Amino acid sequence: MSTLRQMDRFFNPRSVAVVGASRKIMKAGHTIFSNFAENKRRGLFKGELYPVNPHEQIILGFKCYPSLLKIVGEVELAVIVVPAEVVPKIMEEAAAKQVKAAVIISGGFGEIGRHDLEEKVKTISKKAGIRVLGPNCLGVLDPRTGVDMLFLPETKVLTTGDEMITTPRPMSGPVAIVTQSGAFGVSALDYLAGKQLGISKFVSFGNKYDVAEPEMLQYLLHDEETGVILLYVESIELGKAFMEIAKEITIKKPIVAMKLGRTEAGARAAMSHTGSIAGSDMIYDGVFSQVGIIRVRNMKEFFDVGKAFAFQLPASGRNIAIITDAGGPGIMAADECESNGLIVKKFSRETMRKFEELKRVGKIPSFATNLNPLDLTGSVNSAMYETSAAILFEDPEIHGIIVLGLHHTPGLLEDFVDRIAKLSQNHAKPIVACDIGETEMAMFIRSRFDKFGIPAYSSPEDAARAMAALVKYGLYLQKNGSFVQYMKSFWDRTRSS
Amino acid sequence: MSTLRQMDRFFNPRSVAVVGASRKIMKAGHTIFSNFAENKRRGLFKGELYPVNPHEQIILGFKCYPSLLKIVGEVELAVIVVPAEVVPKIMEEAAAKQVKAAVIISGGFGEIGRHDLEEKVKTISKKAGIRVLGPNCLGVLDPRTGVDMLFLPETKVLTTGDEMITTPRPMSGPVAIVTQSGAFGVSALDYLAGKQLGISKFVSFGNKYDVAEPEMLQYLLHDEETGVILLYVESIELGKAFMEIAKEITIKKPIVAMKLGRTEAGARAAMSHTGSIAGSDMIYDGVFSQVGIIRVRNMKEFFDVGKAFAFQLPASGRNIAIITDAGGPGIMAADECESNGLIVKKFSRETMRKFEELKRVGKIPSFATNLNPLDLTGSVNSAMYETSAAILFEDPEIHGIIVLGLHHTPGLLEDFVDRIAKLSQNHAKPIVACDIGETEMAMFIRSRFDKFGIPAYSSPEDAARAMAALVKYGLYLQKNGSFVQYMKSFWDRTRSS
Numbered sequence: 001m002s003t004l005r006q007m008d009r010f011f012n013p014r015s016v017a018v019v020g021a022s023r024k025i026m027k028a029g030h031t032i033f034s035n036f037a038e039n040k041r042r043g044l045f046k047g048e049l050y051p052v053n054p055h056e057q058i059i060l061g062f063k064c065y066p067s068l069l070k071i072v073g074e075v076e077l078a079v080i081v082v083p084a085e086v087v088p089k090i091m092e093e094a095a096a097k098q099v100k101a102a103v104i105i106s107g108g109f110g111e112i113g114r115h116d117l118e119e120k121v122k123t124i125s126k127k128a129g130i131r132v133l134g135p136n137c138l139g140v141l142d143p144r145t146g147v148d149m150l151f152l153p154e155t156k157v158l159t160t161g162d163e164m165i166t167t168p169r170p171m172s173g174p175v176a177i178v179t180q181s182g183a184f185g186v187s188a189l190d191y192l193a194g195k196q197l198g199i200s201k202f203v204s205f206g207n208k209y210d211v212a213e214p215e216m217l218q219y220l221l222h223d224e225e226t227g228v229i230l231l232y233v234e235s236i237e238l239g240k241a242f243m244e245i246a247k248e249i250t251i252k253k254p255i256v257a258m259k260l261g262r263t264e265a266g267a268r269a270a271m272s273h274t275g276s277i278a279g280s281d282m283i284y285d286g287v288f289s290q291v292g293i294i295r296v297r298n299m300k301e302f303f304d305v306g307k308a309f310a311f312q313l314p315a316s317g318r319n320i321a322i323i324t325d326a327g328g329p330g331i332m333a334a335d336e337c338e339s340n341g342l343i344v345k346k347f348s349r350e351t352m353r354k355f356e357e358l359k360r361v362g363k364i365p366s367f368a369t370n371l372n373p374l375d376l377t378g379s380v381n382s383a384m385y386e387t388s389a390a391i392l393f394e395d396p397e398i399h400g401i402i403v404l405g406l407h408h409t410p411g412l413l414e415d416f417v418d419r420i421a422k423l424s425q426n427h428a429k430p431i432v433a434c435d436i437g438e439t440e441m442a443m444f445i446r447s448r449f450d451k452f453g454i455p456a457y458s459s460p461e462d463a464a465r466a467m468a469a470l471v472k473y474g475l476y477l478q479k480n481g482s483f484v485q486y487m488k489s490f491w492d493r494t495r496s497s
Numbered sequence: 498m499s500t501l502r503q504m505d506r507f508f509n510p511r512s513v514a515v516v517g518a519s520r521k522i523m524k525a526g527h528t529i530f531s532n533f534a535e536n537k538r539r540g541l542f543k544g545e546l547y548p549v550n551p552h553e554q555i556i557l558g559f560k561c562y563p564s565l566l567k568i569v570g571e572v573e574l575a576v577i578v579v580p581a582e583v584v585p586k587i588m589e590e591a592a593a594k595q596v597k598a599a600v601i602i603s604g605g606f607g608e609i610g611r612h613d614l615e616e617k618v619k620t621i622s623k624k625a626g627i628r629v630l631g632p633n634c635l636g637v638l639d640p641r642t643g644v645d646m647l648f649l650p651e652t653k654v655l656t657t658g659d660e661m662i663t664t665p666r667p668m669s670g671p672v673a674i675v676t677q678s679g680a681f682g683v684s685a686l687d688y689l690a691g692k693q694l695g696i697s698k699f700v701s702f703g704n705k706y707d708v709a710e711p712e713m714l715q716y717l718l719h720d721e722e723t724g725v726i727l728l729y730v731e732s733i734e735l736g737k738a739f740m741e742i743a744k745e746i747t748i749k750k751p752i753v754a755m756k757l758g759r760t761e762a763g764a765r766a767a768m769s770h771t772g773s774i775a776g777s778d779m780i781y782d783g784v785f786s787q788v789g790i791i792r793v794r795n796m797k798e799f800f801d802v803g804k805a806f807a808f809q810l811p812a813s814g815r816n817i818a819i820i821t822d823a824g825g826p827g828i829m830a831a832d833e834c835e836s837n838g839l840i841v842k843k844f845s846r847e848t849m850r851k852f853e854e855l856k857r858v859g860k861i862p863s864f865a866t867n868l869n870p871l872d873l874t875g876s877v878n879s880a881m882y883e884t885s886a887a888i889l890f891e892d893p894e895i896h897g898i899i900v901l902g903l904h905h906t907p908g909l910l911e912d913f914v915d916r917i918a919k920l921s922q923n924h925a926k927p928i929v930a931c932d933i934g935e936t937e938m939a940m941f942i943r944s945r946f947d948k949f950g951i952p953a954y955s956s957p958e959d960a961a962r963a964m965a966a967l968v969k970y971g972l973y974l975q976k977n978g979s980f981v982q983y984m985k986s987f988w989d990r991t992r993s994s
Contacts, residue, residue, distance in 0.1 A: 026907070112864045156904075156938060158911050165937035167905050181825030183875060186905045187933035194935020234828065260828040263835035265842070265869070269828040272866040298958040299829055299933070300797075328678030331731065331757040331766040332796055338760035345762070367609045369769040372762070378680060408649050408664050408683045410523070415656050436684035436796070438691020440662035441653060461795040 006131050007211070007219035009101040011142045011201060013077035014047050017068055017099075019090050020081035020106075021051030021059050028105065028151035029053070029081045034060055035148035045146030048073055068093040077101045079139065079149055084108030087135070088120045095128030103149055104134035110207050111136050122209050137206025138182035141189070143172040143199060144225065152186055166190075173198015174227030174310045174493065176220050178213065180205055180234050188230070188303070196450065197307055200225035214241040221249045227493050228309035230302060231257045231293070234270040238287050250292030251482035252489065254309045254473050257293045258302045259284050292476045294469050301465055304457060308466035311455045312430040313490055314474030316483065317399035318343045320467060321392045322373035324404035325380040325412065329436060329460045330373035333402050336464035342400075342471055347372050351395045355388070363387055378409045382416035389420050393427040399474075400467050401431040404460055407441045414441075414448060421452030428487060430470045432456070434463040453494065503628050504708070504716035506598040508639045508698060510574035511544050514565055514596075516587050517578035517603075518548030518556050525602065525648035526550070526578045531557055532645035542643030545570055565590040574598045576636065576646055581605030584632065585617050592625030600646055601631035607704050608633050619706050634703025635679035638686070640669040640696060641722065649683055663687075670695015671724030671807045671990065673717050675710065677702055677731050685727070685800070693947065694804055697722035711738040718746045724990050725806035727799060728754045728790070731767040735784050747789030748979035749986065751806045751970050754790045755799045756781050789973045791966050798962055804952045805963035809927040810987055811971030813980065814896035815840045817964060818889045819870035821901035822877040822909065826933060826957045827870035830899050833961035839897075839968055844869050848892045852885070860884055875906045879913035886917050890924040896971075897964050898928040901957055904938045911938075911945060918949030925984060927967045929953070931960040950991065 021033035037060045039045035051059040054066040065071050068078060068090070078099045080090050084106050094102055102125065109118035118135065125132045133139060139149030148169065156166040167186055170193040177192075179185035182204040192199060200223060203216060213236055220226045229249070236242065236259075249255055261270035262281040288295045296302045320342045324330035334344045347355070347370065355370035364384045369375040374392075376384050385405065392401050405416060417433075424431050433456040435445040442458070449456035457463040477483040518530035534557045536542035547570075548556040551563040562568050565575060565587070575596045577587050581603050591599055599622065606615035615632065622629045630636060636646030645666065653663040664683055667690040674689075676682035679701040689696060697720060700713055710733055717723045726746070733739065733756075746752060758767035759778040785792045793799045817839045821827035831841045844852070844867065852867035861881045866872040871889075873881050882902065889898050902913060914930075921928050930953040932942040939955070946953035954960040974980040 028907075152905050152907060156907075156910070164941060168936045179825075181823065183823030183903055183905070184825035184933075187823070187826065187903055190905065190934030190936055190939055194939070232825065234825065260825065260832055263832045265835045265840075266828045266832035268843075268868060269824070269831045269841075269866075269870050269872075272868055272872070298833065299826075299956040300958070326678065326680030326684070327766070328676075328681035328729065328731065328757065329684065329796075331763050334766045335757055335760045335763035336795065338762045343762075344766075346765075367605075369766075371765060371769055373766050375766075375769070406680055406684055407653075408680070408687065410525075410649060410653075413653070413656050436681075437687030439665045439687055442687055442691070444661060459796040461797070 003215050003218055004222055006101065007215055009077050009131070010103065010133060010140050010203070011147055012145045013101070013147070015050070015074050015076045016047055016079060017050040017052050017071060017075045018079045018081065019052040019068060021053050021056070021064065023056060023059050031151045031153050032079060032081055032105065032149055035150065037062060039146030039148060042146070050075065068097045068099065071097070075099050077103070079103045079105065081105040081151065084114065084117055084135070088117070088124060091121050091124040091130070094130055095124060099130055101131045103137070103139040104132060105137060105139055105149065105151060107136040109135045110209070118207065118209055125210065132210040133203070134206045135209070138185055138204035141169060141202035143169060150186065168193035171198040172200070172225070174200055174225065175306050176200045176223070176226040176229045177202045178216055178220070178229060179203070179232040181232060182206065184232055191303055195303070195307070196447065197310065200227070212237065214245045217245045217249055221245070221252065227253060228306055229253060229255045230306045231255055233257065233259050234261060238283065243287065243291050246291040246293055251477065251480050252486065255293045256302060256305050256309065256469070257288055257295050258299070259295060292480070294473055300462070304462050304466050305469040307455045308432060308470055309473070311453045312432065312470055313428060313487055314477060314483070315400040315430050315467070315471040316474050316478065318471055319398050320344050320400045320402060321347070321395070321398045322402045322404065323376065323385065323388055323392065324373050325376050325378060325409045326404060326406045327375050329404050329406060329434070330375055333404060333434070333460035333464045334373055336461040337467065340465060340468035342464070342468055344372055348395065348397050351391060354391045358387060379411065380409055381411040382413055382419055385416040386419035386423065389423050393423055393429055398429070400429060400470060402463050402467055403431060403433045404463070405433060405435050405445060407435055407437070407445050414445060417445060417448045417452065421449070421454055424454060430467065432463045432466050434458070434460050500712050500715055501719055503598065504712055506574050506628070507600065507630060507637050507700070508644055509642045510598070510644070512547070512571050512573045513544055513576060514547040514549050514568060514572045515576045515578065516549040516565060518550050518553070518561065520553060520556050528648045528650050529576060529578055529602065529646055532647065534559060536643030536645060539643070547572065565594045565596065568594070572596050574600070576600045576602065578602040578648065581611065581614055581632070585614070585621060588618050588621040588627070591627055592621055596627055598628045600634070600636040601629060602634060602636055602646065602648060604633040606632045615704065615706055622707065629707040630700070631703045632706070635682055635701035638666060638699035640666060647683065665690035668695040669697070669722070671697055671722065672803050673697045673720070673723040673726045674699045675713055675717070675726060676700070676729040678729060679703065681729055688800055692800070692804070693944065694807065697724070709734065711742045714742045714746055718742070718749065724750060725803055726750060726752045727803045728752055730754065730756050731758060735780065740784065740788050743788040743790055748974065748977050749983065752790045753799060753802050753806065753966070754785055754792050755796070756792065789977070791970055797959070801954060801959050801963050802966040805929060805967055806970070808950045808952045809929065809967055810925060810984055811974060811980070812897040812927050812964070812968040813971050813975065815968055816894055816896045817841050817899060818844070818892070818895045819899045819901065820873065820882065820885055820889065821870050822873050822875060822906045823901060823903045824872050826901050826903065826931070827872055830901060830931070830957035830961045831870055833958040834899070834964065837962060837965035839961070839965055841869055845892060845894050848888060851888045855884060876908065877906055878908040879910055879916055882913040883916035883920065886920055890920055890926055895926070897926060897967060899960050899964055900928060900930045901960070902930060902932055902942060904932055904934070904942045911942060914942060914945045914949065918946070918951055921951060927964065929960045929963050931955070931957050
């Protein structure tokens with residue numbers, strides 16, 4: 001039985017039993033069962049579905065079974081959401097029922113010192129050959145197959161009686177999320193849903209006594225939906241298995257990692273959170289960089305960089321061109337680029353000559369600054385962005401483009417986005433965008449860029465850091481001779497979707 | 498004539514002439530005049546208003562004058578928006594008319610190499626004693642007096658014919674914005690308007706041949722509306738005048754500065770943008786820290802820190818407590834605090850004892866981690882946040898509190914915000930908040946915190962950096978013996994508003 005097939009059962013099971021399913025709306029077992037039931041009614045979840053609970057006859061129209069053993073058909077996957085003390089008994093029954101995989105949502109094991117209980121469950125599952133996610137986890141969310149084990153309902157009712165979206169599920173898309181912290185995982189879903197960025201798979205490991213990063217990563221390597229992997233870890237087994245699979249993946253798909261506990265207080269908090277020693281931060285830095293994992297420094301960068309990889313090719317070198325209609329933000333981008341190891345050097349003589357020619361014939365403002373950043377000034381219009389971007393796309397010395405399109409400029413309308421996007425589709429050169437502002441048109445411009453596959457950010461520095469990740473990864477691919485292969489598979493993925 | 502009275506004319510003039518006012522909607526002179534005209538109709542702008550344009554008889558119902566000299570009444574302030582070549586003639590007329598102050602919106606002077614033209618205008622204005630803002634600037638926006646010189650209209654019509662908010666004006670509030678870059682200034686307004694953060698004054702200097710930072714800062718020192726000054730500079734005269742006034746201000750009001758051009762590319766861009774040499778970055782660091790200016794590293798931090806000072810007191814020490822309902826984000830906050838020089842140490846024995854007692858009586862979860870961060874876990878409810886926060890507010894060893902309230906937790910409703918806010922009002926200890934997510938409830942929770950005067954951020958790291966600024970400033974005030982005085986005036990400002 002291959003790892004891939006084993007892992008696939010968590011994301012695409014033929015049959016699922018929710019042990020601990022409940023009619024009581026405040027219970028985790030209710031939310032999880034009702035997620036499956038609703039997705040089945042919508043035709044999204046196609047497997048068999050069984051609620052298991054000795055105290056219920058029927059839940060949301062489904063016949064309820066007193067135990068796994070009473071289910072007549074096959075049960076491929078058991079989602080277990082009962083008190084920790086009961087889990088060993090359930091696992092015994094799962095073994096007897098020849099269940100193939102289990103997700104233990106319940107907490108109350110190693111993370112609160114109950115290593116004995118965890119060991120007991122582990123022994124049973126190992127003996128029976130049941131692959132296990134958890135315990136103490138959120139499990140899996142797969143928007144394509146309708147598997148949704150999140151015990152957090154999508155909405156909440158406030159003290160006023162108003163219902164509000166609280167834990168939205170993102171749409172389908174290229175980002176896989178692999179997280180050790182369930183709570184952070186849920187936040188990530190909320191963030192990505194709000195930013196309209198789709199996910200391929202979501203998996204929360206919890207105590208990960210059986211399935212851990214290496215196997216999950218291996219599965220994601222072969223998952224066609226997954227274009228980029230966001231990996232959140234507090235502690236990880238940095239052994240051979242992890243390093244080998246990571247190396248294999250990163251020549252094909254970027255892994256963006258957020259590893260916490262880099263300070264003393266952070267490490268102490270990580271230890272009390274997941275009960276594991278964070279390890280020297282420098283070791284993580286070393287291993288990650290050796291296997292081509294892009295490490296980010298904070299939450300915002302985690303998502304920003306993920307978005308860049310979802311939409312754009314890596315860069316083939318460090319030379320970045322900046323186009324702007326606002327001097328100050330151009331400087332911010334230049335500063336942040338160079339602080340992150342990118343090069344924002346003066347344009348080549350040939351490119352300068354082209355811009356001078358554009359000035360001469362009035363196609364860009366005569367007082368535009370063309371040193372890099374190219375500052376088209378507040379007199380810019382959409383055609384000027386297009387003409388200038390075309391020159392930069394064609395300049396072989398430039399490896400990536402940052403477009404700052406501050407919409408406030410009087411003569412600039414939204415079609416500059418369309419024009420730049422059209423150019424971008426004909427060039428294998430990464431481009432990221434920024435518009436500043438938190439009201440209507442700023443949001444509209446950013447989402448328009450996003451829709452065309454140009455990741456847009458709300459500050460010049462965010463855009464520069466996203467570009468820095470595209471450069472870092474591009475250099476890694478080149479070093480490993482896999483740049484061209486990556487580009488090919490990136491195109492296959494993005495053109496087909 | 499005191500500087501204060503001179504500067505006040507830019508923000509609260511008895512009479513304004515807009516030279517270059519126009520009926521043509523695409524012209525800057527139209528937008529500026531119509532801003533004043535509309536604000537006058539609404540009763541917001543209370544001064545006299547005169548359009549000046551030899552080619553028009555009437556503009557938006559106002560009699561138009563062919564020149565400043567033809568206006569019968571006094572003209573205190575002239576807003577000049579005519580081609581650069583015409584500005585010397587207008588300035589001559591302003592001198593003859595005994596205009597007291599002028600804002601030259603027009604570009605086309607030193608910034609594009611026309612130092613001769615700038616010198617000519619300067620000579621005329623100096624001789625006549627006219628105080629000048631600009632040239633090449635956006636001028637002034639004051640939501641209280643209705644002075645609005647922004648030539649960028651609030652809305653724009655897209656290629657589809659749809660009208661959209663593009664350059665919103667923020668409401669009235671405690672943040673003063675002093676910016677060298679007009680384009681960035683406009684972005685800042687868009688950002689603050691969207692984040693519901695109000696401004697006291699907005700001033701864009703441009704080439705600043707006459708009025709520059711020292712006088713403007715002096716004015717803002719005495720401006721009761723201004724609680725915090727956001728200062729954006731590309732180059733600044735770091736002379737005695739600046740240092741003296743900055744020192745005088747920072748014991749009374751925080752100045753948050755963003756100074757660009759810290760890298761080679763950034764410095765080159767800054768030089769071509771405003772024609773000035775950026776100077777060694779380390780010199781700025783030294784001067785800023787000597788005079789108590791809080792320097793930020795990027796745009797996002799600029800606004801985040803401004804918001805912290807608008808709402809919260811500085812901290813009296815470095816010891817920070819973190820309360821969370823999610824382990825991962827708690828670690829993120831701890832990491833970022835310690836990376837910024839804050840201390841997240843274990844709670845005192847007394848405070849630990851109190852938390853243990855709460856566990857014993859079931860008032861917080863028995864498996865909560867109380868080392869700092871205090872992790873109340875996903876079993877938290879609103880009462881637990883309140884009880885725990887009360888203990889931390891009362892602990893004299895803790896100087897500031899970061900509340901991470903991830904709303905996804907099933908048992909947590911919005912009233913935890915109200916409960917914490919109520920506690921906060923009875924304690925002189927700074928508190929900042931975070932909720933993660935970009936959909937309905939996350940935004941609701943953050944804006945609820947904001948409304949109660951607790952600045953809320955969308956990532957744990959942003960919250961930690963905001964707290965770091967409150968600590969840095971608090972330590973500066975203590976060193977200068979002005980902490981208590983600042984607290985008093987902070988209360989006067991925030992209680993009265």
